[in-house]
Amino acid sequence: MSDITRLHSGPRMSQAVIHNGTVYLAGQVAAPGESVTAQTKAALAQVEALLDEAGSDKSKLLSAVIWLESMDDFAEMNAVWDAWVDPANPPARACGEARLATPDYRFEIIVTAAL
Structure with missing residues (x-):
């Protein structure tokens, strides 16, 4: 049986x-009340920190599920995402x-990532 950490x-x-x-990461959010740009940047920084602590990184992302309070923020969020995601290793993604x-x-x- 495999260990679970x-x-x-x-x-x-x-x-x-x-x-x-x-x-497997829990849902990551940022400080409430900030812009979608600020919240996206902060939450993605938390993702990176957790992946690093687990022994992984964003180049090993397998999947990402993104929830937006409003799809009106889709383009603004994608601007942050596109600058952050590893373009050589993008995950399967839903939003x-x-x-x-x-x-x-x-x-x-x-997100879910490989070690």
């Missing part, structure tokens, strides 16, 4: 779970509009 665990969730060569935990959150991302 959990990073930054609390009673409800872990920020990252590593199992069988794969890293949709959803009501997030608070209306002040405009961006949330969930």
Whole structure:
């Protein structure tokens, strides 16, 4: 049986779970109330930090699911995403509009990566 490693665990969730060569991140958000650009940049920085701690990096992303408070922010978010993502190794990606935990959150991302 493979070991399971959990990073930054609390009673409800872990920020990252590593199992069988794969890293699963919890949804990452930034400070509420900021612009979608600022929230996207901050959340992607958190993704990078968690992947680094797990022993991975953004070049090993397998999939990304992005939730926007409004699809009106799609182009603005994509400008940040396109500058951040490894163009030689883009993940499978989905993006949709959803009501997030608070209306002040405009961006949330969930990623899965290989070690």
